[in-house]
Amino acid sequence: MIRNYLKTAWRTMVKDKTYATINILGLTIGLAACMLVFTVVIDELSYDKFWSRADDLYKVNSSNKMADGLYQKNRYTPLGLAYMLKERFPEMEQFATINSSEARLRIRNDDLDGIALTVIDTDTNALEMFDFQVVSGQLTPFVAGQKNLVITESFRDRHFKGEEPIGKIIEDVPTWSKSPTSYLITAVIKDIPQNTHLRADAIALTSPPADNGELTKKGIRGGRNIYYMLKPGTDAVAFNDKINSWFRDFMENPNEKKNVSFELQPVTEIYLDSDFDSELTVRGNRNTIYILTGVGALLLLIACINFVNLSTARAMKRLKETGVRKILGAQRSQLVGQFLTESLLFFSVSTILAVGLYRLALPVIESFIGHGLAHSLLANVGTFGVTLALVFAMSIVTGAYPAWLLSGFNPSNTLRGKLFQDRIVSAGGMRKALVVVQFTIAIVVLVALLVVRYQVDYLADKPLGYDKENLLHIGVRNWEGKGQTFKTELKKLPGIEAASIAGWSPVDGAVTFRTLPFDHPLKDDEKIEIQCIVADFDFVQTLGFKLQEGRHLNAAYATDAFELNATWQMDSLERHQYINSRAVLITASTAEMLGVQELGVPIPKLGYPPVGVLQDFHRESLHHALGPVFILAEQNPDYTRMFIRTTPGMEKQAQESLMKLWREIYPNRLLDAQWVTDILDKQYEAEQKQQTLFSFFSGLMLFLSAMGVFGLIVHATQQRVKEIGVRKVLGASVAGIVRLLSTDFVKLVLIAVAVASPIAWWAMSKWLEDFAYRIDIQWWMFAAAGLVAIVIALLTVSWQAVRAALANPVDSLRDE
Structure with a gap:
């Protein structure tokens, strides 16, 4: 059968x-x-589900309740907390500090800029928590004297062909420290699987850090990225409650006692649920x-x-x-x-x-x-x-x-x-309903494509409040006190118009320091958080900010100079008085938000006399709304970034001159200079990929829908072959017959447009909610998507309809 x-x-x-x-x-x-x-x-x-102890591995995040009732998450927690939990709670088995970062290693002397790779910086406790499979060498015991480097098989095969890497000592190309860090290669492990947020080419091991007193009854200071391993069978939710209950009893600081809490995040959820962690490289x-x-x-x-x-x-x-x-x-x-x-x-x-x-x-x-x-x-x-x-x-x-x-x-x-x-319900009615469903889906995806495309274009073209063109950015560096010297020499080079050392990143909006929540000057019982950018006196001119009112910060005014390092030597009262007396530049929206009516006068409840108002600029990506910003001036800020304005048309020459000068002043340090436009484009890489996906899938959906319609019109013309023959004999034109066969399908597409429009509007409205600055969904987007669907349906139908209309009616009427 x-x-x-x-x-x-x-x-x-x-x-x-x-x-x-x-x-x-x-x-x-x-x-x-x-x-x-x-x-x-x-x-x-x-x-991260492949680790043998995946069910017992957690990362601890801190959560700080803000004045508006929202919670601000932080990936860093005190090292002292880990030691105290291990000492006091039997549920805690082990912990390790873990950070993943980009590094450059100089394997051979001629590798001036080193070899780029991703390194996991951790301590030997992590070897008990995560199972790495050794190919050669040994992970333990730790060899004192320098960091122990464990490399993957693929890294060894790429860079140590025909060599035995175990026992070799190599150095990095430092970006932060004054001198390179030495690494002793102690083992080769199998490649770490790609499906982990700890994806890396190597592991840099140190001995476990000692408790440095980051957690005291008076408060929390500092913090690290710490992973915990609980004993098998531990109820993580109950243990989390136990941690926070103990912390409230332990802490004396009333603010932290009330507002700070800790959250155990399963390692298997870190990859998908760490939107707050801008430093996570794999997300x-x-x-x-x-x-x-x-x-x-x-x-x-x-x-x-x-x-x-x-x-x-x-x-x-x-x-x-x-x-x-x-x-x-x-x-x-x-x-x-x-x-x-x-x-x-x-x-x-x-x-x-x-x-x-x-x-x-x-x-x-x-x-x-x-x-x-x-x-x-x-x-x-x-x-x-x-x-x-x-x-x-x-x-x-x-x-x-x-x-x-x-x-x-x-x-x-x-x-x-x-x-x-x-x-x-006839089969014909069911077929029509299914055609409507097909085109409804295709039209929804087409509308989504249009919305995503115009939103991405809007983000790329929206004025940011500063001139992003011809602007180079050097990431955070320890300038070793030579930052101003480097900047002065740099400005003498051909192709360089201006330069500024500044504590602000256009990548994620990171600033030198974030002030604690202040009492809002206009609203009782409400706090406000202000972002402070510390930069040198050339910052505003180099970035191209527009002065709307008042004056620029100037080194000639004593109150305009701010020394961040000096504040750490002051007691809390002196620090408060010193900082609050410093002159600042503010943005127009900040002035409106804080009710600033007069320049040169300290803002009530805040201090900080503003001496100039800048036109608004976007400190971070357009996913976020404008927030209050202060700009303070420091003559020679350290541990900061640099912006370099180049002359249009001389970009290549400027980069070459920059590299030459860098090697003269910082011969052992890595220079990683990027164009700000490239950095900003990466902010919306996810949206650009979504645009590509929607383009591809909308094309596939329309193609499949057109194929289905083509099959149905072939069937329809075969069923009506005699009718078409009779109509032609009676004088019907080709256009009339095509219209006859096309009308029903066009009606179905129009119904699909009507059904798809509210669905697409709702879905894309939800998608746009992630952006503080977004386009309005326009009516023409639905009309354009519907028109594309109608044109494709008409082309598909017309191809077969014209063939049927041009057929000899004698053959049609004789066919059985």
Whole structure:
């Protein structure tokens, strides 16, 4: 019986090649795209689950309750807290300080700028918590004298070909310290899997740090990135409550006692749930997973809709076959079995082709997301078996409706060509509804594409309040007291117009220091937090800020000079009086927010006499709204950044001169100068990738929808071939016949536009909520998406409709 089913199914497929091609191509694209999307989703959800003690590993974050009731999270917690918890609570097994950072190692003397790599800086406690597989050398004991460096196999193969790296001492190219740091290579480990937020090429080990008193009853100072390992079976929620209860009893500082708390974050959630941690180099986003999951499911849904539509459309061509089979004694179950076998055959052929397409596309996907995928649907027998089982179930579910429909007709009706008598919902009505669903999905994605594109363009083009062009940025450096000397010599070079040392980053808006919440000058019982940028006196002119009122900060005025380092030597009262008497520049929105009416006068409850008002500028990405900003001037700030304004057209010469001067003054230090425009573009890299994804998937969805419509119009013209012939004989024009065949499909697309518009508006409104500055969703976006869908439908329909209209009516009327 099964053999006959397969033979009949194969003959049916070969007989109608157009129907078979459309179905197989649509299912292949849908299955391959869905497999690729879900490979990425599975990989994203698998981060850090491979560690043997993953269920017991946590990172502790601190949370500070602000005046507005919101909580400010911080990745750093006191080292003293870790020691106290281990001493007082049996649930605590081990802890380690861990940081991941970019570094450059000078393996050979001729590597002036070193070799870039990602390094995990940690202590030997981490070796008890995370399982690294040793290939050669040894992880313990720790060899005193310098940091112990553990490198991965791939790093060894790239940079130590034919050499034994164990025992070698290498140095880094410092960006911060005055002299390079030495590393002793003690071991080679297997590559750390890509699906971890601790992705790295090497591990720099130190001995465990000693308790440095960062936690006292009087308050918290300092902090580190600390991971904890609890004993197996520990209730993390209950232990978290126990920690905070102990902390409230231990602490005497009323502010911290009331507002500070700690949160145990599972290591398996760090990758997707660390939006507050701007320093995390490997970070994901749950919204991206939701988007990818939805897109993958919708693509496959469109492909399945095509299959259902074309299967029911072919019912008319197989009426007599079905009727004769029933008259000859075929049971309904046998007919259902036959049609389900056909569905399974289509899905089987499509799956084979989809697997081939999947293997070809996987490297492209890895290149797009920027790292290898640790999981693949074809990686092991179990995963592949589950994939096949799901495809099999999908083929049964998708084929069930056409099979039930085709096998349920009355034999006398089928032989007379009457299908849907006494049916409340006809198959034709169902096909139209499914076409509407297809185009609704495609139009929603098209609108999303337009919104994302215009939002990204808006972010890229919106004035930031300073001149970002021809501006170089050097990251945080220890200038060793030579910053002003370097800047003075730099300004003498050709191609350099201006330079400034400043404690502000255009990458994430980081500033030199953030003030504690102050009493709001205009609102009782309300606090306000102010960001303070400490920079030299050339900062405003170098960045191109616009002075709206007042004057610039000037070294000639005693109150304009601020010395940050000097404040650490003062007691709290002296520090408060000194800082609050310093003159500042403020932005226009800050002046309005604080009610500043007169310049040169200290702001009530705050101090800080403002001497000038700048036009507003965006201190951080446009995801965030403008906040209050003070600019203080220090003659020679250290541990800060540098901005360099170059002459247009002389960018290359300016970079070469900068590098030469750098090597003269800082011969052993790394220079990492980047254009500010490049830095700002990276802020919206996620949105740009979403735009690319929407472009690709909207194209696929429209293509699959067009294929489905093409199959339906082929069927419609075949069913109305005699009608078309009669109309032509009676004088109908080609345009009239095309219009006749196109009208129904255009109506369906218009209905899809009406259905898709509110859905797309709601979805994209939610997406735009993540941006403090965003575009308004315009009516023309829905009209444009609908027009594209209508044009594609018309082109698809017209291709077959014109062919039918140009056919010889004699052949049409003679055909049986």
